[in-house]
Amino acid sequence: MDKEKDKTIRAAQDRATDRASIETLEKAERDCVTVSFFRMDQQKNQCGFGKSGVCCKICHMGPCRITPKAPRGVCGADADTIVARNFLREVAGGTAAHSDHGRHLVLLLKKIAEGKGGGYVIKDEPALRRIAREYGLETENVATQELALQLADVFLRDFTAQEEHLETLKLAPVKRQAVWERAGIAPEGIDRMVVESMHRTHMGVDHDPHNILLHSFRTALADGWGGSRIASQVSDIIFGSPSPVKSAANLGVLEKNKVNVLVHGHEPALSEMLAAAAGDPEVTARAKEAGAEGVNLAGICCTANEVLMRHGIAVAGNFLQQELAIVTGAVEMMIIDVQCCMPGLPEVAASYHTEIVSTSDIAKTVGAHHAAFNPDDAYASARDLLFRAIANFKRREPKKVFIPAAQSPLVAGFSVEAIKYMLGGRFRASFRPLNDAIIQGRIRGVAGIVGCNNPKQQLDHYINILTKELLKNNVLVLKTGCAAIASAKSGMLTPEAALEHAGAGLREVCEAIGMPPVLHMGSCVDNSRLLEAATEVVREGGLGDDLSDVPVVGVAPEWMSEKAVSIGCYFVASGVDVVLGNPFYISGSETVTNYLNGGSAEAFGASFHLHENPLEAAEAILAIIDRRREKLGINKKAERKLYDMKDRRELDV
Ligand code: SF4
Ligand code: MSK
Numbered sequence: 001m002d003k004e005k006d007k008t009i010r011a012a013q014d015r016a017t018d019r020a021s022i023e024t025l026e027k028a029e030r031d032c033v034t035v036s037f038f039r040m041d042q043q044k045n046q047c048g049f050g051k052s053g054v055c056c057k058i059c060h061m062g063p064c065r066i067t068p069k070a071p072r073g074v075c076g077a078d079a080d081t082i083v084a085r086n087f088l089r090e091v092a093g094g095t096a097a098h099s100d101h102g103r104h105l106v107l108l109l110k111k112i113a114e115g116k117g118g119g120y121v122i123k124d125e126p127a128l129r130r131i132a133r134e135y136g137l138e139t140e141n142v143a144t145q146e147l148a149l150q151l152a153d154v155f156l157r158d159f160t161a162q163e164e165h166l167e168t169l170k171l172a173p174v175k176r177q178a179v180w181e182r183a184g185i186a187p188e189g190i191d192r193m194v195v196e197s198m199h200r201t202h203m204g205v206d207h208d209p210h211n212i213l214l215h216s217f218r219t220a221l222a223d224g225w226g227g228s229r230i231a232s233q234v235s236d237i238i239f240g241s242p243s244p245v246k247s248a249a250n251l252g253v254l255e256k257n258k259v260n261v262l263v264h265g266h267e268p269a270l271s272e273m274l275a276a277a278a279g280d281p282e283v284t285a286r287a288k289e290a291g292a293e294g295v296n297l298a299g300i301c302c303t304a305n306e307v308l309m310r311h312g313i314a315v316a317g318n319f320l321q322q323e324l325a326i327v328t329g330a331v332e333m334m335i336i337d338v339q340c341c342m343p344g345l346p347e348v349a350a351s352y353h354t355e356i357v358s359t360s361d362i363a364k365t366v367g368a369h370h371a372a373f374n375p376d377d378a379y380a381s382a383r384d385l386l387f388r389a390i391a392n393f394k395r396r397e398p399k400k401v402f403i404p405a406a407q408s409p410l411v412a413g414f415s416v417e418a419i420k421y422m423l424g425g426r427f428r429a430s431f432r433p434l435n436d437a438i439i440q441g442r443i444r445g446v447a448g449i450v451g452c453n454n455p456k457q458q459l460d461h462y463i464n465i466l467t468k469e470l471l472k473n474n475v476l477v478l479k480t481g482c483a484a485i486a487s488a489k490s491g492m493l494t495p496e497a498a499l500e501h502a503g504a505g506l507r508e509v510c511e512a513i514g515m516p517p518v519l520h521m522g523s524c525v526d527n528s529r530l531l532e533a534a535t536e537v538v539r540e541g542g543l544g545d546d547l548s549d550v551p552v553v554g555v556a557p558e559w560m561s562e563k564a565v566s567i568g569c570y571f572v573a574s575g576v577d578v579v580l581g582n583p584f585y586i587s588g589s590e591t592v593t594n595y596l597n598g599g600s601a602e603a604f605g606a607s608f609h610l611h612e613n614p615l616e617a618a619e620a621i622l623a624i625i626d627r628r629r630e631k632l633g634i635n636k637k638a639e640r641k642l643y644d645m646k647d648r649r650e651l652d653v
Pocket of ligand 1: 056057058059060061062063064072073074075076077082203204
């Protein structure tokens with residue numbers, strides 16, 4: 001594309017914020033390689049009907065587009081029905097993705113329990129027993145394998161239940177469970193919710209926008225409290241519960257003298273084995289024979305978050321950096337599993353020596369080498385992939401290599417258990433100190449900032465501006481997914497960041513505990529950990545008895561995927577307001593827009609709020625937090641006074 005001729009084409013600095021991305025974007029331009037940022041330009045003037053949600057192609061009398069002159073589709077559906085149906089289909093897509101990920105892990109847990117787990121074992125037995133107790137299973141004198149089998153069966157029933165509500169819903173505050181019952185949105189089996197979504201949105205079925213939207217929330221609950229929660233819990237049982245770990249993030253973690261292998265996607269099963277195999281002496285020896293110093297394993301997107309949280313493996317980048325990593329010319333292999341792996345990867349890789357390897361039979365990519373991952377012999381599969389990457393090292397072309405220097409140190413690994421331990425120590429592990437800090441006003445509230453990047457926005461810009469503004473205002477920030485990686489790249493995931501960016505109260509808490517003011521809680525499915533943390537706050541007491549009471553807000557600043565739509569919906573249905581940095585495709589229906597952006601508060605105590613400017617978003621978030629504090633009667637400035645001897649005498653103590 002000719003920048004001189006087309007003034008709408010943005011410079012690299014306008015597309016990204018971090019040095020590494022800017023430098024590799026410039027290299028992509030020099031190398032004449034097309035990445036998502038440039039394809040975004042090619043897609044300019046995106047369809048207005050699609051953006052407003054009024055395009056329907058659910059049946060073959062259509063596609064129909066609603067306009068003032070044609071206010072109904074061929075079947076008679078109006079904008080409200082069409083927009084609501086499209087929205088529900090997005091939620092169903094997101095729920096299906098998270099939950100199928102969870103299902104794969106439950107099936108692996110079952111195999112381990114039956115003694116057929118290949119190289120996998122239960123790494124975190126205390127987590128198994130704790131979680132089993134949460135679901136009411138008897139754990140005393142029950143052998144590990146037996147308990148794992150029973151728990152796997154509980155989880156599998158949550159997928160297949162036809163008439164019973166999800167067991168996992170019982171982990172929510174009792175008052176919230178009653179809200180769901182009252183609204184008629186307590187979900188039955190996860191699979192049933194997704195199937196019912198597809199049924200209801202088939203031509204000629206559910207046409208009432210409110211009824212459709214209620215099912216959107218019901219389906220999303222089957223994700224957040226069901227499939228995603230199960231995925232996080234089973235990952236902890238099999239691979240170990242995360243605890244604080246140091247590492248680094250950004251493209252600078254690639255190493256010039258090593259065979260660079262990137263894991264990308266979401267499912268941790270293979271990447272866990274790759275993490276183990278990367279340290280195998282035979283692998284290192286093979287790398288040395290090939291002229292490298294060893295193998296450097298790093299990650300992209302949420303597979304990165306999974307191996308970061310549990311092993312401290314470095315993160316090469318977030319969603320929009322997946323192609324930029326290849327543009328460095330220094331990646332021997334990118335191993336992809338499911339979700340968020342761009343189909344454009346092989347085309348970018350064709351300009352370099354990188355091999356893209358797909359590993360899941362449900363996620364093949366044209367132009368990638370497919371090496372189906374065999375969980376029965378996972379370690380061998382992992383080693384074979386590393387050997388293949390090593391063999392590719394000789395094809396690296398030094399003149400095409402440019403590894404940006406930028407990388408930032410980070411601390412990640414904040415599971416709910418780890419936060420409890422951090423706050424209270426081994427013998428008093430609890431959320432009490434956090435609740436007290438919120439009640440006293442040292443921490444004004446909590447924001448969960450989650451989600452992706454989107455080339456419609458400048459990479460990481462909104463996320464980082466918003467995060468800094470919230471920290472300045474004493475808001476503790478919890479993060480997952482690519483938003484967490486954005487913070488990692490900008491150096492916000494270190495305890496030192498508190499000294500620089502946090503307001504006085506938050507800084508005091510962070511310094512006392514030695515924690516970063518931004519806590520990385522994991523991957524996209526780990527958004528369920530945010531709900532778990534909020535539930536712990538409710539249980540601890542003093543901040544209301546429902547999630548809609550707690551001064552907490554969810555934010556999806558640069559989101560792009562259907563999973564984010566589902567996440568937003570399960571936050572709102574759980575009583576947590578959600579601020580979006582870019583809009584849903586709903587503007588074509590006032591009914592749908594009004595319900596999602598306000599009306600839902602009547603039933604759930606929370607709704608969506610659209611703010612495309614990060615500073616306006618910060619203001620809105622603080623206003624929501626303050627409203628909740630006001631309701632709790634704790635919205636007073638903390639009076640903190642250090643007493644001198646005169647004061648003490650006056651107090652007569
Ligand atoms: Fe058109 Fe109705 Fe068919 Fe949709 S379902 S494509 S609005 S006729
Ligand atoms: S990877 S869903 S781009 S957060 Fe979970 Fe990142 Fe969004 Fe994918």
